[in-house]
Structure formats: structure tokens, C-alpha cells
Amino acid sequence: MTAWIDGQAVERDEAVAAAAALLAGAHSPVIAGLCAEAAAVQAAFDLARAIGASLDPASGAALYADLGALAAGGAMATTPAEARGRADLVLALGAAPWTSGLLPDLAVDGPVRGRAAGRPRTLLALGAPGDGALQHVAYPAGESGLPADIGLLRGLVAGRIAGPHPLADLATRLRDALYGVIVYDPAETGALGAEMLNGLVKDLNETTRCFALPLGDSHQGRAVAQVAAWSTGQGPRVGFGRGFPEHDPWRFDAARQVEAGEVDAALWLAPLPAALPSWTRTVPTVALLGAPKGDEAQVVIGVGVPGEAFGAALWHPRRAAIAWHEATAPQSEAHPAAAILADLQARLSSPAKHPAKNPERSASC
Amino acid sequence: MLTRIAGGRVVDPTAGRDAIGDVWIEDGRIVAPSDRAPDRTIDAAGCIVMAGGVEVHSHIAGGNVVLARLLLPELGISEPDAPNPHGSGRDVGLLYARMGYTTAVEPAMPPVNALATQLELAEIPLLDRGGLCVMGNDDQLLQLLRDRESADAVRDLVALNVATSRALGVKVINAGGADAFKDGAVRFSLDDEVPAYGLTSRKILDGLLDAVEALKVPHPLHVHCSNLGLPGADDSLIETLEAAEGRRIHFAHAQFYAYAAVDKDNPLTGGFMSAAPRIAEALARHPNATLDIGQVVFGQTATISLDILRQFSGRKAATPRKWIVNAGDAEGGGIVPFRYRDRGPTSSLQFAIGLEMMLLSPDPERTILTTDHPNGGPFTAYPRILHLLMDKEARDREVAAHPKVAAERSGLAAIEREYTVSEVAQLTRSGPAKLLGLADRGHLRPGARADIAVYRDQPDRTAMFARAHWVLKDGAVIVEDGEVVSWTRGRTLSLAVEADAGMARRTDSYLQGRFGAGLSTFTVPDAAFPDREVFEAVACRT
Numbered sequence: 001m002t003a004w005i006d007g008q009a010v011e012r013d014e015a016v017a018a019a020a021a022l023l024a025g026a027h028s029p030v031i032a033g034l035c036a037e038a039a040a041v042q043a044a045f046d047l048a049r050a051i052g053a054s055l056d057p058a059s060g061a062a063l064y065a066d067l068g069a070l071a072a073g074g075a076m077a078t079t080p081a082e083a084r085g086r087a088d089l090v091l092a093l094g095a096a097p098w099t100s101g102l103l104p105d106l107a108v109d110g111p112v113r114g115r116a117a118g119r120p121r122t123l124l125a126l127g128a129p130g131d132g133a134l135q136h137v138a139y140p141a142g143e144s145g146l147p148a149d150i151g152l153l154r155g156l157v158a159g160r161i162a163g164p165h166p167l168a169d170l171a172t173r174l175r176d177a178l179y180g181v182i183v184y185d186p187a188e189t190g191a192l193g194a195e196m197l198n199g200l201v202k203d204l205n206e207t208t209r210c211f212a213l214p215l216g217d218s219h220q221g222r223a224v225a226q227v228a229a230w231s232t233g234q235g236p237r238v239g240f241g242r243g244f245p246e247h248d249p250w251r252f253d254a255a256r257q258v259e260a261g262e263v264d265a266a267l268w269l270a271p272l273p274a275a276l277p278s279w280t281r282t283v284p285t286v287a288l289l290g291a292p293k294g295d296e297a298q299v300v301i302g303v304g305v306p307g308e309a310f311g312a313a314l315w316h317p318r319r320a321a322i323a324w325h326e327a328t329a330p331q332s333e334a335h336p337a338a339a340i341l342a343d344l345q346a347r348l349s350s351p352a353k354h355p356a357k358n359p360e361r362s363a364s365c
Numbered sequence: 366m367l368t369r370i371a372g373g374r375v376v377d378p379t380a381g382r383d384a385i386g387d388v389w390i391e392d393g394r395i396v397a398p399s400d401r402a403p404d405r406t407i408d409a410a411g412c413i414v415m416a417g418g419v420e421v422h423s424h425i426a427g428g429n430v431v432l433a434r435l436l437l438p439e440l441g442i443s444e445p446d447a448p449n450p451h452g453s454g455r456d457v458g459l460l461y462a463r464m465g466y467t468t469a470v471e472p473a474m475p476p477v478n479a480l481a482t483q484l485e486l487a488e489i490p491l492l493d494r495g496g497l498c499v500m501g502n503d504d505q506l507l508q509l510l511r512d513r514e515s516a517d518a519v520r521d522l523v524a525l526n527v528a529t530s531r532a533l534g535v536k537v538i539n540a541g542g543a544d545a546f547k548d549g550a551v552r553f554s555l556d557d558e559v560p561a562y563g564l565t566s567r568k569i570l571d572g573l574l575d576a577v578e579a580l581k582v583p584h585p586l587h588v589h590c591s592n593l594g595l596p597g598a599d600d601s602l603i604e605t606l607e608a609a610e611g612r613r614i615h616f617a618h619a620q621f622y623a624y625a626a627v628d629k630d631n632p633l634t635g636g637f638m639s640a641a642p643r644i645a646e647a648l649a650r651h652p653n654a655t656l657d658i659g660q661v662v663f664g665q666t667a668t669i670s671l672d673i674l675r676q677f678s679g680r681k682a683a684t685p686r687k688w689i690v691n692a693g694d695a696e697g698g699g700i701v702p703f704r705y706r707d708r709g710p711t712s713s714l715q716f717a718i719g720l721e722m723m724l725l726s727p728d729p730e731r732t733i734l735t736t737d738h739p740n741g742g743p744f745t746a747y748p749r750i751l752h753l754l755m756d757k758e759a760r761d762r763e764v765a766a767h768p769k770v771a772a773e774r775s776g777l778a779a780i781e782r783e784y785t786v787s788e789v790a791q792l793t794r795s796g797p798a799k800l801l802g803l804a805d806r807g808h809l810r811p812g813a814r815a816d817i818a819v820y821r822d823q824p825d826r827t828a829m830f831a832r833a834h835w836v837l838k839d840g841a842v843i844v845e846d847g848e849v850v851s852w853t854r855g856r857t858l859s860l861a862v863e864a865d866a867g868m869a870r871r872t873d874s875y876l877q878g879r880f881g882a883g884l885s886t887f888t889v890p891d892a893a894f895p896d897r898e899v900f901e902a903v904a905c906r907t
Contacts, residue, residue: 038484039895070435074687079694081880085504086547105881113504114561115548179547205677209549211692223481229431230485233441233452244443245453313480313893316886319694321428322481323886324893338895 002302002335004294012301016340019267019286019299020347026265026284028241029053032254035219035274036337037306038227038313038322043341044269045231050349053267054239055228056254058274059221062187064249066214067225067235069186069194076201078181078211079320080105088116089177091170092136093197094146095128096185100215101317103183107134116178124170126153139170147193154200180210187217216317219274223315223322258283268296271303271337272314288337304334312336366404367391368840373409373819377416377809378787379795388414390815393839397811407842409819412834415790416807417467417816419797422587422617422657423738424669425457426471426485426496428478429698433667433739436689436700440667450743451667454489458855460745462491463847465818465833468798468806468858470495472536472587472617473671476503476887477694479530483889486857487899491843493816495533495801495858495903497587498526499671501540501569503695505875510572511562516579521868523576531859531889531900533801534584535577536617539591539672540569543696546674553674554591555604566591567608574612580862581906583802585613585655590622593675597632598622599640603647611653615800618659618737619644620719627774639718639775645725648732655800657733660719660750662742663707669740671696679703694880705742713767715741717775723754724780729788730796747793748830754784754792755826802906803858815840854897861902 003015010018023029031044034057048055057063069075080102083090090106097103103123110121123136127146130136142149155161156171174180182201186194197212204210216222221236228236234247250256257263258279266283268276271290280287280297287297290305306312307325316323327334368390375386389396389403424430434441434451441451448456461469469489474482474496486494500506500523509518523535541559542550548560555566570588577586592601602622606614616622623644628635648654665684670676673690676699680688684704691697705712719741726732734751738744753760757780764771764778772778784792798807805814819835832847843851873884880886891900 067435071438074436074689076690078692081694082692226431226481229434230454230488233434233443234438244445311892318881321478324480324888326885
């Protein structure tokens with residue numbers, strides 16, 4: 001069984017027709033989840049533009065902690081492979097880095113490229129106890145939380161805090177490193193902590209090299225942000241309700257919209273695993289799922305799992321890039337979500353969706 | 366279907382053509398005049414008919430273009446009925462097509478981010494597109510050069526990267542500079558060594574120039590020199606030109622290097638003056654060289670570059686005061702917002718130097734118009750720039766409105782030259798098409814792709830070039846009166862180059878060791894673009 005309406009198994013075509021009907025009458029539809037391959041995410045943005053929907057990825061909160069900091073002050077970051085190749089110091093902020101799988105990799109050996117090559121790599125922890133199996137130096141967490149710790153560290157590095165301090169030695173180590181890397185999870189530090197961290201890293205680069213290394217979320221958020229940027233010029237929480245993309249991270253938070261009663265239909269896109277929000281059973285919803293049970297929403301359609309049933313462009317955490325993933329268990333009838341979304345768009349599009357007039361934004365010279 | 370574009374002033378400098386006449390089209394190609402009755406006639410009376418414009422250097426896709434949007438949401442904002450050159454790929458395609466451009470090349474596609482860049486390029490409608498594969502700071506290449514491996518090995522690695530990323534050509538950005546930055550450097554020139562490799566920038570450049578020639582890549586090595594934007598940067602450009610030793614070389618955004626130091630003994634403190642005459646003279650002496658301008662225009666923009674050393678050095682000029690410098694797997698990227706102040710002394714001088722370079726050009730086909738979008742400003746400024754090149758009186762009025770330093774430190778005010786329509790076609794059509802090695806465009810001779818722009822001939826050249834009367838892509842009308850009437854999707858042009866299997870195996874092993882992911886994850890397969898034919902092969906030179 002791969003398609004259901006109201007929990008009853010149906011033919012796929014019937015389910016797709018029901019999905020189109022569900023969305024066709026909507027005044028304020030939402031397309032959420034977006035835990036999918038790049039082609040399906042692209043198709044979701046195209047569909048949203050066609051039907052005037054808003055979008056919100058499952059990774060929304062974590063992603064916007066980083067995007068908010070980025071838009072506020074910028075960043076200096078590096079990649080996991082560069083950290084492995086060059087870092088003589090790695091500072092793990094908070095608890096998340098220790099469960100990410102990255103630190104064991106970094107603990108294995110020292111830098112092999114650049115001026116730090118041949119040095120040992122020092123692993124440090126701040127804000128949470130590290131993994132006892134990995135040799136590291138832990139610094140005590142303050143009572144005010146991780147963002148405050150990062151702020152203190154920034155003050156110490158810049159010489160703005162005088163006198164003895166429990167983190168003074170950590171500040172010295174950061175200043176003395178040739179290529180420091182600070183690993184963090186924006187979902188844990190929050191936007192304020194991420195912004196403070198970016199400031200700390202920039203300060204350090206006045207005299208040495210140090211880079212932030214944000215952990216990606218597990219829901220394709222960093223790939224979604226890219227598709228959103230080239231599709232709309234903005235981050236992923238956008239709405240097409242007025243015919244052009246409007247970016248508003250607060251307004252187009254799908255959970256907030258549902259809670260406020262602003263949504264009359266939804267499409268939940270999750271060919272890859274993502275926690276199902278409770279509202280898929282209360283708001284008229286179409287769910288495109290890689291592992292469906294059939295009762296998750298009013299209309300449920302099973303789709304192929306990208307990178308498993310078929311090759312796909314997906315976020316690659318070790319490469320920190322959108323990368324090609326060959327199918328690990330190819331299926332001839334893979335039913336990619338992108339094809340269903342394109343089918344829905346064809347059924348729902350009116351011929352005159354493109355703007356008739358587009359006066360140019362002037363550039364003086 | 367046989368189409369006749371009738372009665373326009375047909376301008377095709379490659380055929381010595383500038384006269385009232387017809388252009389005939391069939392099956393997406395330009396054909397010889399026919400005795401048959403056309404199925405469709407487009408009345409071009411009172412219009413100028415040219416080949417579609419070809420863009421050689423515009424940052425329209427890739428990880429850093431994405432980051433610029435995320436850093437500056439306010440710059441890329443969408444407003445009703447106001448497409449934004451800093452906005453979506455859809456807006457970019459629309460704005461180029463409206464101006465009569467039908468091909469555009471993204472010059473900075475790092476192989477590590479090729480798939481995302483190609484996905485983004487494919488979402489730019491209306492145009493044919495292409496990307497240049499960036500090499501010159503990547504560890505695998507630097508290792509080959511450091512270990513004095515054969516020129517064949519370097520050639521094979523370049524070929525593999527071009528083939529894997531499905532690029533149209535090869536670019537080098539401050540060769541070795543990004544690597545040096547990661548090791549603490551803040552200045553880096555042609556004969557400086559990349560510290561960890563003991564290689565000079567010159568040596569890396571040399572290896573890439575040879576590889577591009579050996580592979581017969583139609584587009585010469587596309588070079589972003591060191592010391593961009595600094596007083597005395599003209600020395601960097603000239604040294605690099607001499608280093609090419611007669612091999613074909615293209616200089617990106619040369620205006621940003623046309624800055625002679627006023628005080629040679631203290632170049633960084635004495636300011637700069639135009640080096641346009643020096644560069645024009647060098648270009649005349651070196652027929653192997655081409656350049657694009659990187660014209661500055663005024664207003665807010667975001668500078669985007671893989672030259673992270675330079676971007677880091679320029680961070681304190683960020684306006685607004687936020688910026689990104691990422692140390693990536695080879696170059697990474699830097700985004701520094703910048704506002705070219707209208708009537709500001711420095712911006713005005715930069716503006717004057719760019720125009721001066723084009724007006725002193727010994728050959729407009731070798732001095733291509735770009736703004737290095739968005740680095741010098743948006744590409745949507747082209748119509749106004751062309752107007753100023755074509756109209757001495759308008760230029761004088763413009764120069765008079767700027768601070769005196771623009772006239773005092775450049776030769777612009779004394780130049781009488783006015784570009785002809787035919788020279789405009791060289792600057793924006795035939796020149797860039799030849800430079801990219803795309804024989805099927807940039808001209809109107811039989812056999813050419815029917816990418817055609819039809820402009821109403823009017824004294825206000827800005828208005829004329831801003832909104833084409835008709836634009837045809839592959840023979841189909843996509844723009845009428847400046848409005849898109851058919852949202853075609855175009856193709857992405859990629860070089861048909863064969864990768865050596867031995868180098869592929871070797872690289873797979875290298876990548877596995879470095880990334881824990883092999884060569885297959887770096888590929889750009891057709892399957893990434895379901896239900897679409899995106900790529901079109903471009904042959905290497907014979």
C-alpha cells in the first residue's frame with residue numbers, strides 16, 4: 001500500500017487527485033517539512049509559488065538560529081574536512097558536538113595541511129561535559145548558560161576582562177592556536193550565542209586563524225536554505241500569498257501559523273525521516289512520506305526515499321555541501337516526491353501565474 | 366517554421382554587416398535568405414537587430430551568491446512587479462533577457478560545490494548558462510605541483526575537475542592566495558610562496574595555463590590576479606600578463622587592477638590614479654590576452670569573491686558592517702557588502718577608469734563589458750554604461766557631476782571616442798562569444814543559434830538597451846516590449862572533455878581520504894535534474 005485517503009488504502013492516482021482537490025480550495029496553504037532531496041525541495045518551492053503557499057522546513061528553528069546570526073553580523077566558518085586537515089585546536093561548545101560524530105573524527109589524528117601540520121590537535125570542551133572516551137580538556141560551564149559563556153570568552157580574548165578567570169586559560173589557548181575551530185550547534189547556542197561566537201571568531205582572526213564550524217541539522221535544512229535562496233532571494237520561511245516571495249521567519253513559522261488558525265490546508269513533505277507535527281491530523285493535510293503508515297494525514301502518499309530508492313542530491317554532513325548520493329537500494333518504481341509535486345503543480349496551476357509587468361529596479365551610474 | 370525579421374538595421378560586426386535588411390530563422394537557427402514565404406514575419410522597421418548578448422563574468426549562482434542573499438536579506442528582497450538583480454535566479458534570468466542577453470556565465474564554481482551551483486544555474490530561466498571550474502588553491506593540485514609531477518598529471522586533474530563539475534572552462538582566483546590566508550597571510554603576490562607548499566603563485570598559474578592549453582579548452586584560463594583593488598594592482602596584472610608568455614589568458618574585472626599607485630614608494634597610502642592607458646597598451650601588444658571590465662556603478666551592493674585573502678583585507682570597509690569570510694575546502698568565499706557612494710571621490714574615480722578602459726580599447730572584442738555583478742554593481746547598469754560609451758555629450762555631463770578627482774586622475778574627460786552600434790555588438794556579443802569559444806552565438810550569420818535581440822533605435826540608448834522590443838531564444842520569442850512572454854528554460858553549456866580513468870581512480874582515493882566521500886559524491890549527474898534535459902555539450906578546440 002502506498003496511498004491512503006482518511007486512512008483507507010486507495011490507488012495512487014486517486015490520492016494525488018484528492019491531494020490536488022484538498023489544496024485547490026485553500027486560501028492559506030502551507031508546505032512544510034521539506035525534509036527531502038533538492039529536486040523535491042525545488043518542486044515544493046515551485047508549487048508554493050503556483051498556489052500561493054508559504055513554506056517552512058522541519059529544520060526551521062535550528063536553521064534560523066544560524067541564519068539570524070548570519071544576517072546580524074556575518075561569520076567566519078570552515079568545513080569538517082578543513083578542520084580535520086588543518087586544526088591544531090578544536091573547541092566543542094555545549095553538548096551537541098559530542099553526539100554529532102564529528103569529534104571522534106577530529107580526535108583521531110592531528111593536522112596534516114598548512115602551517116599547523118605536524119602539531120598535535122588539542123580538543124577542548126566548554127559548556128557541557130565532553131566524551132570521556134576522547135582525550136580533552138573541559139572548562140567549567142557558567143551558571144548563566146552557553147551564550148553567556150561565549151560572551152565571557154570573547155571578552156577575555158579581546159582583553160576586556162581583567163584579573164583571574166576560570167576561562168582565561170581557554171582564551172589564551174585560542175589566541176595561541178594557529179588554526180582554531182569552534183564546533184557548535186546553532187539549535188543549542190541559539191541566535192544570540194551564535195552571533196556572539198561569530199564575533200569571537202572574527203576577533204581572533206585579527207592575530208591568528210580561527211573558524212566556526214556549525215553542525216548541520218538532520219533535516220536537510222542547509223540544503224533547503226540554498227534552494228530557498230536561489231528560488232526566492234531569501235531564506236526558507238517565505239510566503240507566496242501575494243504572488244511574490246515575502247520572507248518572514250516569525251510569520252511563516254508553520255507551527256505558529258497553525259496555532260493561530262491561519263492555515264486551511266497543508267502539505268507535509270518528508271521522504272526522509274522527520275518527526276511528524278501533531279497538526280497534520282488536525283489541519284487538512286497531504287503528507288508525502290518515505291515511511292508512511294497511512295493515518296498520518298487526510299491524504300497520505302508514499303514516496304521513494306532519496307539516496308536509497310533512487311540517486312539524489314542531498315546534504316552531505318561530512319562534506320558540508322549538497323552532494324550526489326547514489327541509490328543504496330534502487331527501486332524501479334521509486335515514486336520520487338518531486339514527480340508528485342510537479343503533478344500537483346500541473347493540476348493546480350492556472351495559465352497566467354507569471355507577472356505581466358516587471359518594471360526594472362533602476363541602477364544609477 | 367520559417368521566420369523573417371524584416372526591415373531592421375542589422376548589425377553583425379563579424380560579417381561586416383550594418384545596414385537595413387532581414388534576418389531569416391528556421392528550426393532555431395539563422396538561415397540564409399529564403400525564396401519561400403515566411404510563416405511569420407517580425408516587423409523590425411525602426412529597430413536595431415543584433416545577436417543576443419553574451420555575459421562572461423557575472424556571479425549569478427553558487428554557494429557565495431546564496432550566502433550573500435542570506436547575509437543581506439534586505440538587498441535581495443522581492444517587491445511586486447520589481448525583479449531584483451540581487452534576488453532569485455528567476456529575476457536574474459528575466460532581467461538579462463529583458464536587456465537582450467541570452468547567455469550568461471557564472472565564473473566561480475568550486476568543484477566541491479559544483480552540484481549545488483549547477484542546480485542553481487538550471488533554475489535561471491530564459492538564458493543559456495555555464496560555469497567555470499575554479500582551481501588553484503586546492504590541496505590535490507598543489508600537491509601535484511609541489512611534488513613536481515608531470516604536466517600530463519596536472520592536465521588530467523584539470524580535465525577531471527572540468528568533467529566532474531560539468532564546467533565550461535577553468536578559472537583561477539589569486540592562485541595560492543586562499544591557502545596562504547589560512548596560514549595567516551594578509552598580502553600575497555605573484556612571486557610569493559604558498560607557505561605550506563613552497564610554491565609561488567606564478568608556478569600554480571603556469572601549471573594551469575599549460576593544462577588549459579593542452580586540453581584545448583575553448584575559453585582561455587580565466588584569471589583573477591592578486592592584489593585586487595589595491596593601488597599598484599596594475600603591476601600585478603601586467604606581471605601576470607607577462608607570465609603567460611604568449612599563452613591565451615583572460616583577465617577578470619580588470620578595472621579593479623587599473624589602479625596605478627600615485628606614490629610608488631608608498632603605494633598603499635598615496636592613493637591611486639588610472640592605469641587604463643598602460644593596460645590598453647599592454648593589451649595591444651599581447652593579442653593572446655583578453656579582459657572583462659568590472660565596471661563600477663553606484664549604490665549598495667555585495668562584493669562576492671573566492672579571493673578570501675582580499676575579502677578579509679577589505680572587511681573593515683563593509684557597509685553595512687557585517688561580512689562573511691569562509692575558509693572552505695579550497696578557496697571558500699568572502700562576502701563584503703559595499704556601497705559605491707554616488708559622487709564619492711573613490712567610487713567616481715573607479716567609475717571613470719572603467720569607462721576609460723573601454724574607450725581606450727584597442728579591440729572591443731577583447732575588452733568585454735561586465736560589472737563583475739554584483740561586485741562593481743548590478744548587471745542591470747549595462748544600458749546606461751553603453752549609453753555613456755556611445756555619447757560623448759552624455760559622458761561629459763556625467764563626468765562634470767562627479768568630484769574633480771575622477772577627471773584629474775583619469776583620462777576619461779579628454780577622450781572623444783563614441784562607440785558605434787557595431788562596436789557595442791563587439792563588446793557585448795561577438796567578443797564574449799568568441800572568448801567563450803561559442804561559435805554558434807554572438808553573430809547573425811547562417812548557422813548561428815537564433816538568439817536575437819531587437820531594439821527600438823532611439824537616441825536614449827539607456828532606454829533602448831534596457832528593454833528590448835523583441836528577444837528571441839532559439840528562434841522563439843521570449844520577450845516582447847521588455848516583458849517576458851514565454852518562460853523558456855535554456856540549457857547549461859558544459860565542455861565535452863574526457864577524464865582520464867587513472868586520474869579518476871587516484872582522485873577517488875584522495876577524496877575518500879580527505880572527505881570520507883569519493884568522487885561519485887562530487888558528480889553532477891543528469892539524474893539530479895529529473896524530467897529535464899539541462900546540459901548541452903560544447904566541443905573542445907580542434
